Amino acid sequence: MAEVTKGGVQSVEVGMRLLKTLASMGGHASLNELSEAVAMHPAKAHRYLTSLVNSGFVAHTAHGRYDLGPYGLEFSTLFLSRLDPTSVANDIIEAFRDRTDEGVILTVWGSAGTTVIRWFQSRRPISVGIRPGTNFSTTMSASGRVFMSYLPRDLTRPLIEQELLSFKDKPHRLAPGSWEEVATIIEETRQYGLGRVLGHSVEGVSSLAAPIFDYRGELVLSLALFGFKSSFDVEWDGRNGQLLRQTAGEISAQLGYIPAAG
16 A cells, blocks of 8 residues: 555655656666666666556666656646646746836737737836737837747738838838848847847837747747837847846746757
């Protein structure tokens, strides 16, 4: 009979400790490495691992090592798929807002393109018409440039083409005039991991935006900072840029995103 501890079953807790340790070791370890990591006799660890193998949480490879099993992947994927990106982001951007004097905008890609779902006014009030449901330009906003750069082209192409045509009728000195210029913006955004505009859509207002990815590696949100062009730090590696990358990375990690190696 499994030993019962206060509020739980000890054998289950020991098994989970082994499973968590295996995961922290990259999901690939020998019996001796695991037993040493949890300070457990190899024979005892082997019994627990056998049960975890039988349940599908752990796999025993042909080389005698242990790895995360198929049900472990299914279990974690099911959990991650139930996470609401906006709910996860909301808790984090509350703290993020307190670390900057600039305005904060959270956007999603909707049927009308880049769509605001949450925003915080700057502590230095800027007169801009932003509210939940506001749509931003795909090519002329920092958030739009993030979606333009990381979403599949078939999703963004119609809006990009529409904007390019509108710029021919109503030229803007900062607007892209061709698909070649759009490609240059995408390359720059991907290079630095940030979308950037300097008074493009709203004269006197600059912005930086960072992508937020889910466990599938798909772009789900864009997080942006905006402020007065005269004082807003738009440097790629400036304080705003670093804060954005760090915060967007934290949200992505909680959604299960694992950046590609290298």
